[in-house]
Amino acid sequence: MPNIDIENIPPISLEGFSHKSVSKQCDKYWFFEKSQESFPGQSFGLEIDQILFHIESQYQDILIFKSTNFGNVLVLNGIVQCTEKDEFAYQELITHLPIMSHPSPKKVLVIGGGDCGVIRELVKHVKDESVESITMVEIDDMVIKLSTKFLPEMAKYHNHPKVNLIIDDGFKFLKETTEKFDVIITDSSDPEGPAEEFFQVNYFKLLLNALDAEKGIVIMQSSENIWLNIEYLRDLLVKARTVFTNVKYSQCYMPSYTSGQLGLIIATNDTEKDLTKPLRQFSVEKEVSLFKYYSKEVHSASFVLPIWANQLLNK
Known part of the structure; x- marks a missing residue:
């Protein structure tokens, strides 16, 4: 891969730009x-104002563009990862569900998360002295570098003193680590390319091995929501339940994700813990100062499913 000067990226003309996900429609x-x-059979579209960057990294196709309505958009392998308009919904829910469900989440591991949005949310708990150390393992350092330039509000804490940033394969790291973590957050892309192995039984076993056995909590994005391939989602929950005894499915509402929702799987082997209710709570004033999406009410409400989906996933 060529050495790229991130700070001096030349403008890209839309007229001459070619990408399988970009097309001209009515001028x-x-x-x-x-x-x-x-x-299959559906699509999500955003009008482009400007192409900011495009590269085939060692691991994936990376496209960043400025949209007309959603701000800057990060796309990996043709799939939207985040937009400036609504990224906080996903970042807050995937982070604060496990953190607020754990009695003392001192050591946190993030697998993936190259846009650094989860790191931003975890730093909020460093400030209230509950989280003491954050380890982030991201395979593609190009995503981190580009996020610091084009998504600065998400990546503003990538070099925080409490963050140990490791450029490596998350699967490999879990196989080799002897550390135990209180909370593990898997913020991976969809199960294609380097992220595919994060959606298998062996991955759940590796998570368990790196987790504090008594109180530890893991959470991961499930790739699907109830309106897409719910059979795949049910199979993924079955895989999780072969390793963990207490598994729940939560959903996050975001217009930039296909069907407007994204699912999260949260799991622990603490059978006495009710994951649907936050163990720790902040005052309303503190919630307003820290969060835009998460609250103790949203925490519980995110687990409520329509009857047909609940029957398929939880019965």
């Missing part, structure tokens, strides 16, 4: 997210 340029595996 305007659009990005269309399509996947025959994850969401």
